[in-house]
Amino acid sequence: MIQALRGRVIRSQSGFYEVETEEAGVVTARLRGRLKKGKARGDLVALGDWVQVSIPESEEEGEVMIEEVEARSRALVRNAPRPRGTYQQVIVANLDQALFVMACAEPEPNFGLLDRMLVGAEQQGIPAAIVANKTDMVGPGEPKRLFGHYAKIGYRVYYTSAAKRRGIDTLRKVMKGKLSVMAGPSGTGKSSLLNALQPDLGLRVSAISQATGKGKHTTTRRQLFPLDFGGYVADTPGLKVFWHADLEPEELDGYFPEIAPLVTQCKFNDCSHAEEPGCAVLAAVEAGDVHFERYRSYMMMRLKLEDE
Ligand SMILES: Nc1nc2c(ncn2[C@@H]2O[C@H](COP(=O)(O)OP(=O)(O)O)[C@@H](O)[C@H]2O)c(=O)[nH]1
Ligand SMILES: [Mg+2]
Ligand SMILES: [Zn+2]
Numbered sequence: 001m002i003q004a005l006r007g008r009v010i011r012s013q014s015g016f017y018e019v020e021t022e023e024a025g026v027v028t029a030r031l032r033g034r035l036k037k038g039k040a041r042g043d044l045v046a047l048g049d050w051v052q053v054s055i056p057e058s059e060e061e062g063e064v065m066i067e068e069v070e071a072r073s074r075a076l077v078r079n080a081p082r083p084r085g086t087y088q089q090v091i092v093a094n095l096d097q098a099l100f101v102m103a104c105a106e107p108e109p110n111f112g113l114l115d116r117m118l119v120g121a122e123q124q125g126i127p128a129a130i131v132a133n134k135t136d137m138v139g140p141g142e143p144k145r146l147f148g149h150y151a152k153i154g155y156r157v158y159y160t161s162a163a164k165r166r167g168i169d170t171l172r173k174v175m176k177g178k179l180s181v182m183a184g185p186s187g188t189g190k191s192s193l194l195n196a197l198q199p200d201l202g203l204r205v206s207a208i209s210q211a212t213g214k215g216k217h218t219t220t221r222r223q224l225f226p227l228d229f230g231g232y233v234a235d236t237p238g239l240k241v242f243w244h245a246d247l248e249p250e251e252l253d254g255y256f257p258e259i260a261p262l263v264t265q266c267k268f269n270d271c272s273h274a275e276e277p278g279c280a281v282l283a284a285v286e287a288g289d290v291h292f293e294r295y296r297s298y299m300m301m302r303l304k305l306e307d308e
Contacts, residue, residue, distance in 0.1 A: 011223035042088030101184030115297035120242030129156035162192035
């Protein structure tokens with residue numbers, strides 16, 4: 001007798017996948033050979049994928065196999081150039097959200113980097129939120145002064161202090177029942193926040209990503225960490241996965257929610273929003289409707305893309 005079950009891939013290593021099923025708990029499976037047929041342009045199965053597994057009753061009946069991989073709602077991918085064309089490495093499939101962690105101080109917020117990550121998330125269709133941590137290190141009005149404008153353009157902003165346990169319950173609600181990744185510069189408090197959510201979680205998440213991040217290991221082990229209040233967090237990806245270079249300069253507008261609706265109002269339809277007369281974007285910056293820091297990020301990214 002062979003049992004067919006649906007489950008989610010929560011760990012992968014060297015061709016073995018751990019699949020969490022409701023009925024049989026976590027099973028270790030391999031990918032059915034026929035799924036590998038044809039030219040692979042990307043990972044066939046990845047962390048976060050929903051799959052169908054077949055579970056034989058006895059060993060003589062064979063191994064536990066992944067028979068089908070369900071279509072992904074979205075995926076965080078890294079485009080790896082290969083001789084036969086770009087290969088899409090899937091970091092996490094069916095990701096519900098990316099939480100970008102910045103500190104209010106020590107280190108100072110890096111808005112250029114934050115905006116690049118937000119663009120990457122927009123480009124990949126991944127809902128993004130901002131976690132402004134270390135609120136205890138600045139004066140009372142300061143966190144909102146630093147990050148408040150992101151809320152105005154539609155991003156969720158959560159103010160936290162891992163040290164003082166502020167905003168942790170809210171973060172728990174935000175992550176409950178969801179598959180999330182946390183990303184941000186080192187020192188901003190990602191591990192501390194995860195530890196505040198659940199003892200030792202930060203330690204475990206970073207331990208794995210450090211082992212796989214170096215590239216000296218031939219086998220990479222990646223995993224989703226279950227949250228005891230429901231949901232998962234994936235190990236911390238490098239910041240670069242949120243920045244996709246395969247972007248045309250003219251496309252960039254579309255990934256800035258507050259700039260996108262303005263560009264049709266520019267006098268010239270090939271307006272670069274740098275200095276042209278009748279530019280609706282520049283007018284909005286002058287009127288304070290588009291935050292200057294965001295405009296600067298936009299121009300920096302645009303110039304870089306035009307260079308490529
Ligand atoms: N004052 C203060 N320090 C914090 C806070 N969160 C983290 N830290 C400290 O900042 C440093 C970096 O934190 P860590 O969690 O390792 O950052 P990560 O590199 O993003 O994982 C550590 O010394 C933490 O104790 C916070 O909310 N307030
Ligand atoms: Mg860390
Ligand atoms: Zn313009």
